[in-house]
Amino acid sequence: MKSLRYINKYFLKYKWRFLLGILFTVISNYFGVQMPAYFSASINQFQYQINNPTSENVLWLALELGGIYMGLSLLKGFFLFLMRQTIIVMSRYIEFDLKKEIYDQYQALDQRFYKQNATGDLMNRISEDVGLVRMYAGPGMMYTINLVVSFMLIVGKMISISPSLTLYVLLPLPIMSILIYKVSSTMNRMSLEVQKEQSFLSTLAQESFAGIRIIKAYQRENEITQKVSASAERYKKQSMRLVLVNAFFSPTIIFLIGLSSMIAIYYGGLLTFEKKMKVGDIVAFIMYITNLTWPFASLGWISSIIQRAAASQQRINEFLTRKPDIQDISTQPCPLEKGISFQNVSFQYPNSNQPVLEQISFTVRNGETLAIIGATGSGKSTICSLISRHFDVNEGQITIANQSLQSYSLENYRHQLAVVPQDVFLFSDTIENNLKFGSEQTDITTEELREVCLQAHVLHNIEEFQEGFQTILGERGVNLSGGQKQRLSIARALLRKPKLLVLDDCLSAVDTETEEIILNELQKGAAARTTIIVSHRISSIRNATQIIVLDKGKIVESGSHDELLTQKGSYFELYQFQLEQEKDAQTKKED
Numbered sequence: 001m002k003s004l005r006y007i008n009k010y011f012l013k014y015k016w017r018f019l020l021g022i023l024f025t026v027i028s029n030y031f032g033v034q035m036p037a038y039f040s041a042s043i044n045q046f047q048y049q050i051n052n053p054t055s056e057n058v059l060w061l062a063l064e065l066g067g068i069y070m071g072l073s074l075l076k077g078f079f080l081f082l083m084r085q086t087i088i089v090m091s092r093y094i095e096f097d098l099k100k101e102i103y104d105q106y107q108a109l110d111q112r113f114y115k116q117n118a119t120g121d122l123m124n125r126i127s128e129d130v131g132l133v134r135m136y137a138g139p140g141m142m143y144t145i146n147l148v149v150s151f152m153l154i155v156g157k158m159i160s161i162s163p164s165l166t167l168y169v170l171l172p173l174p175i176m177s178i179l180i181y182k183v184s185s186t187m188n189r190m191s192l193e194v195q196k197e198q199s200f201l202s203t204l205a206q207e208s209f210a211g212i213r214i215i216k217a218y219q220r221e222n223e224i225t226q227k228v229s230a231s232a233e234r235y236k237k238q239s240m241r242l243v244l245v246n247a248f249f250s251p252t253i254i255f256l257i258g259l260s261s262m263i264a265i266y267y268g269g270l271l272t273f274e275k276k277m278k279v280g281d282i283v284a285f286i287m288y289i290t291n292l293t294w295p296f297a298s299l300g301w302i303s304s305i306i307q308r309a310a311a312s313q314q315r316i317n318e319f320l321t322r323k324p325d326i327q328d329i330s331t332q333p334c335p336l337e338k339g340i341s342f343q344n345v346s347f348q349y350p351n352s353n354q355p356v357l358e359q360i361s362f363t364v365r366n367g368e369t370l371a372i373i374g375a376t377g378s379g380k381s382t383i384c385s386l387i388s389r390h391f392d393v394n395e396g397q398i399t400i401a402n403q404s405l406q407s408y409s410l411e412n413y414r415h416q417l418a419v420v421p422q423d424v425f426l427f428s429d430t431i432e433n434n435l436k437f438g439s440e441q442t443d444i445t446t447e448e449l450r451e452v453c454l455q456a457h458v459l460h461n462i463e464e465f466q467e468g469f470q471t472i473l474g475e476r477g478v479n480l481s482g483g484q485k486q487r488l489s490i491a492r493a494l495l496r497k498p499k500l501l502v503l504d505d506c507l508s509a510v511d512t513e514t515e516e517i518i519l520n521e522l523q524k525g526a527a528a529r530t531t532i533i534v535s536h537r538i539s540s541i542r543n544a545t546q547i548i549v550l551d552k553g554k555i556v557e558s559g560s561h562d563e564l565l566t567q568k569g570s571y572f573e574l575y576q577f578q579l580e581q582e583k584d585a586q587t588k589k590e591d
């Protein structure tokens, strides 16, 4: 239950609404309790009229009594409405706040977190789990308050009529409480299993939608479907068991209520014969017992809601209390125009025990281009991740103007940085919005958009679309080719006017001619920024100021293109190899 304390701050935030809700509950119950008392008084009055017929008009009396009874029930209903309007509305506010808090936390957390947690799980915590917590903050709270208030008022009234009869009719209540508790803890255990399976199922479904192309390409539809159906089957079975236990609930309670009513009639009857009570009082007692039924019946439901909400809040807290690995504590602006340096940087991913980078050192000054080349898995993208500060280095340091990267404001630093990642991501939105996504400038003109697209050599593609820049991409729109996507994300980065531009193998899907055009275009603006370019192809990087050759996380060679060729090392070999390939391709074309 401790975990639920977390949302007390929200109860405090909405305390007036909450207190008003409690007040309305009391008022509504007050009128509710008057109703049986009034009913009983009417019966006693009628009985008196039957035994002592007078000239008074019974019809008028009936109308008067009926009118008052209706008035009371209207008042009770009105305050019941207000009670829901305050407490349930409060719970919706809390739900909104909590979702926002979790979402903000999701945005603050870094890559390591996203590697460790499946998307389905993240989604579940923000929808399912928050939903359950809301059930506690809203209906759960409301019914608890209602139970306490109605129990006190009703039992008070019953005692005022007959303390001994009250004692007898309340006897079945403890049995009911024990039963409810037993059943609800069983239900609780079962619903935890249901929640777990649901989380698993939604992760599975989500992944199968995201990977539908690969599933179809490998003809794995049947296997995935079987996996999903197996999980859905387990989910169904567990839910059915839950429903079964749940179904025992109401009959048991109704049986116990019936028992209480029987006691009321039998023992109340005896008391009436002894003239210690009136017939109307027995009727009032039966009505009170019925009125106590549903608050009590909700007890099991409440306890199960509270327990489920506690489990959910615990899962939520796991995320909320987690501190991002990368802290943005400094406010010092970063002079990125001074270039960037790696000094003996070593790095190992948090979830592995193999160093990925060892003793990496280089310096790139403003206006220069550093190129990184190396076999797959040699650590090129890892260097880019370190530059973006998705991770912090383990050893050595990254410096800007002789000061460690960590000593600058992360926000200010990232503001001046543009990274084109290896795996391009575009949103299901218009081309224009995708381009503008990275830029904080609000008054971007079409001219500027055209300019960056021209530089990234993608303008002619965009113009071929009927809707031009308004073309919608992604799931419900146009699918771009791999190369078009890459060029569009280069344009997006350029629009940001970065001081440091990092291109992680983002020309891999374009042919060498297009590559040439783009590199030439990029060269034009290169003097005003620092550029780091990662590639497999020598053609992409031959003009770089400095090239480093990476092998298994270590720098094995470095220098300019010409220097590296004279060294006749692995770079030279790669150059020869790629030259041969190009020649082959050329002759094939000519044939």
Ligand SMILES: Nc1ncnc2c1ncn2[C@@H]1O[C@H](COP(=O)(O)OP(=O)(O)OP(=O)(O)O)[C@@H](O)[C@H]1O
Pocket (backbone or CB within 6 Å): 115, 349, 350, 351, 352, 356, 374, 375, 376, 377, 378, 379, 380, 381, 382, 383, 422, 505
């Ligand atoms: N998040 C991660 N957690 C653990 N290991 C990782 C992670 N990301 C990458 N690695 C490992 O680090 C090594 C270097 O990966 P990296 O992506 O930097 O290579 P790369 O040079 O960019 O390769 P490619 O040319 O194929 O893009 C690989 O062995 C990879 O398995």
Ligand SMILES: [Mg+2]
Pocket (backbone or CB within 6 Å): 380, 381, 382, 422, 504, 505
């Ligand atoms: Mg890579």
